[in-house]
Amino acid sequence: MDFLDDDQHRELRAAVGAIAARFGGRYYAEHARAGEPCRELWATLGAAGFIGVNVPQEYGGGGGGLAELALVSEELAAQGTPLLLLLVSSAISVEVIAEFGSAEQRKRWLPGLADGTSTVVVAITEPDAGSNTHRIATTATRDGDGWMLRGTKHYISGVDEADALLVVARSGQSTAGRSLLSLFLVSTDAPGLVRTPLPMDVMLPEKQFDLHLDDVRVPAGALVGEEGAGFRQIFHGLNPERITGAALGVGLARYVLGQAASYAQDRQVWDRPIGAHQGVAHPLAKATIDTELAALMTQKAAWLHDRGLPAGEAANMAKYAAAEAALAAVDAAIQTHGGNGLSAEFGLLPYWGLARLLRIAPVNREMILNFVAQHSLGLPRSY
Template sequence: MDFTETDEERDLRAAVGAIAGRFGGDYYVQHAREGKPTDELWRAMGDAGFVGVNVAEEYGGGGGGLVELATVCEESAAHGTPLLLLLVSAAISAEVIGEFGSDELRRCWLPGLADGSVKMVFAITEPEAGSNTHHLTTTATRSGDDWVLRGTKHYISGVDEAEALLVVARTGRDERGNASLSLFVVPTDAPGLVKTPLPVDVIAPEKQHVLHFDDVTVPSGSLVGEEGAGFRQVFRGLNPERITGAAIAVGIARYALDKAAEYARTRQVWDVPIGAHQGVSHPLAKAKIETELAALMTRKAAWLHDRGLPAGEESNMAKYAAAEAALAAIDAAIQTHGGNGLSSEYGLLPYWGLARLLRVAPVNREMILNHVAQHGLGLPRSY
């Protein structure tokens, strides 16, 4: 095994850091508090080719994989500017359309996803289904050459910023009576699509929405791949989402630890820097170790995915470890700052909220533990 980065990977990390560093934490926190999208940062990343680093070159992308996209996610977050929509636009939508979409869908959507001029978000979650996709109730039915979508989606991120949705809908039932799912690309301005903001207390630029599909009609070409193949397509997108979510969490942890270490080196009480005291230094050192371990698992999961190898358990483990590491790092950073850790001037709390969100979404830690217990340890299914 070779754990050294290639020259290309180092160059990518440095280039992403240079762009994100021009904006920095103050820019992100200001936009998060005002609920404003980080459009300027997204455009800068897109113009440099980093938003679509995993899109095939023939569609204007970088021709890389999840290793490269995870690097973009981690490094931008490590400079204080996490980009959550990379999880759904680049990691899910671009990956799914790139592998399963028709030539027409690829030509229509991938160039915009590659240069950042288009965002496509993912619509799967429903209020009554939770993590059980078999219970999805949003339907898509044929009407001549079209499909008509009816139903409700919940907690859909970034709809107000996106040009299109990648929607998971039930198109029938299989022989066991479970939902047969299909994926559709639906423009966000489609007639009959009602978007309602869903208030949350997380301080972030990205907003959440409830979506109502009231006889939303799309042409037959909006179907991604084969009818009824949605389960396979969804899981092809979920591993990249978990890997990139882990990468963002690792980046958040790095950012928090850098801020805390700088404060601990310079803040003096009783004539010595507070970082000289083990009560301050040890929690930061522990968080650093946990962050590095999470980064290793994230890189392994991305490496496996890019080679077409099974990566489900590793992707889940990476997401679990990284979310825990990010929370521990931010908590240690806040504690290091004392009262200043809660001060608006130091801007740490928005990152705590984001890390806490990543502990719940895109899959919560309990479902990850279920997955590892069942598939990694061979224990009986608990749900």
């Protein structure tokens, strides 16, 4: 194994970092406080070819894999400009459409997803389903030569930035009585689709929405892949979401640790830098160790996915480790700054909200522990 970036990855990291650095942490913090999307950064990255680094070349993308997309996600966060929209549009939607979409769907959506001029977000979560995808109540029923969608989706990210939704709906029932799920591409301006912003106290550029699908009719060509195979298809995208989410967490941790180390070098109390005191240095050192360990598991998970190998275990472990590392890093960085850690001047608090969110989504830490207990240790299923 080679633990160093190859030349291509070094160049990619440098190019993404150079763009992100022009915007920087102040840009992100201002947009997070205002709840305004980072559209200028997104457009610049898209024009440079980095939003669609994992889109096949025949559709205008970079032809890379999840390893390259994770690197983009990490480096953006490491420059203080994490983008959650990458997790849903570039990770889930690109991976699902490229793998399971029809020729028409790939031709329609992948070029825009490649250059960032189009975004597709995912509508899976529901008020009464949560982590239990089998309890999805949104239905898709045959309606002539098309489909009729009815139901409610909850906590859907970036609807205001999206051109379409990848909607997960119940389209039938198996012989064992379990719901059969199917995926549909639905335009965000479809008649009958009503979006309601969800008020959030956390500071993020991305907004959250409730969606109500009131007799939303879509054509037959909106069905993605095979009818009733949506559970398998969506999980082909959820592992990439967890891996890019882990990469974002790693980059976020690296950014705030860099800020904290710089502050601890410059800030002097009792005639020496505060970083000389172990009470300040050790939490930062421990967070750095945890961050590097999470980075290794993230690289492994992306490597497995790109080779078509089972990546669920590694993806879950990477997301867990990165979320814990990011939250510990932000907390240590804020503590290092003392009262300045809560000031707008130093801009750390928006990153605490994002790091705290990573413990919950995508997939909360308790469900990851359930997964590892059952699948890695062979313990009885607890839920």
